[in-house]
Amino acid sequence: MNTTPDRAARFVTTHTLLALDARHPFAAKSLIDAQDMHRTVMSGFAGWVDDGSRDARSQMGILSTWTVDLRQAQLSLVVQSAVPGDWHRLPRAALAEKPHSLTVDRTFHTGDKVDFRTVVNPVHNRPPAPGSPEKTRGTRIPHTRPEHVKSWFTRRLQPLGEPPVAPDGVTRIGADADPDHLALRMLPKASSQAPHKGLRLARAEIKGTLTITDPQIFVTALTRGIGHARAYSCGLILVR
Template sequence: MGHHPVTAPSTKAARFVASQALLTLDARYPLVARSLIDAQDMHRTVMSGFRGWVDDGSRDARAQMNVLSTWSLELREARLSLVVQSTVPGDWGGLPRAALAEEPRTLTLDRTFRSGETVDFRAVVNPVRSKAPPPGGEGRTRGRRVAHTRPEHVRKWFARRLQAPGEPSVAPDGLTRIGAVTDPEGVGVRMLPFASSAGPHRGLRIGRAEIRGSLTVTDPAVFVEALTRGIGHARAYCCGLILVR
């Protein structure tokens, strides 16, 4: 019998594995109320589920565990829905019982994405641009980040991260792409209130926007990387997590 030539599959694929927790919290409970007011407190609440995985005081603990989060608030019911995703499982037993409106729900995400597959997505992002320092400014060579505040500018921010078939995962200007494409005009954008912090983090002010729509996967490995690591800045402050279904 002759050997049949082995042909490469016509579609590329990549597997995404992560842990995800849904925490439904009572927004009136002091710990939760404070987390809503102060972005640094929200960061501490999220990271409280991951004690012991990395050395205490490690500067990049969140990035090592790929902890990403996003939240939404139901004002009428005074309920905060917090989604936390990570590459290690969180332990939410340390949260005060009275802070929980429901028992925490955790699940393991294990999904294979294929080139050409279309998924619905939602993400809260920190859409910023770099504003050049004033000419002749003393000691400043880098621009400062300025948040976009108009939906059309957020769409352009997102469009720069899209990756058409055959394009590299890093744009010529060094921007990391997301391994997927869509029509930016078909993406829904909702501007959200700024997140801020007082105390030692006074001056922290994070512009936020929610984007929704559908994405067609063009580079599954890059897409899985974007799902795992998030997109944009302020990932320590509940921005950058791409939720897909």
């Protein structure tokens, strides 16, 4: 049996850049409410899956991330998807520019270096209290200190020759990096008042350079995203 890992892997997806006027009520609502932002993203993909599908986002390979320029009053939203979007449902007056879509078709090789940016929801699980009923779930606790977020991300790095799943069960990303050269910034929490009242998501931006060590696993990380809250614009890894 040949156990030599694949030396290259191809990544194909669609990226759409939406530039919205942050002063328009539609964009302003998306900016301040995570559930509205989710609806804005998903509005481009009606009809691809059955209404009410619980895993509609993952079926269509949809991930997103956004930034806001307060000086220019512009909300920039990047949407990644396995299927093309249709953005005619967005209010024309809310668009600062016409939506721009492009097909990404790129092959990655072991040893390639890529610059990256990602916004993540860094959390760890607190086990249930002793004596809790069987199958009681633990509690997700957000990391709020930059050094803890860096550790969260570093655990997902995959040095050359290491398996795609770490001994503690963490799924790795098929790439390695020097933790000392990662740029990290804590971001405002994403929240929603309704229907998910009390939703508050810790967010952090991480930038740096990755060296690809397992191209197939790396493409999987690009396709699926990393961490939790991927429905709320976390977990997308953008590379160049």
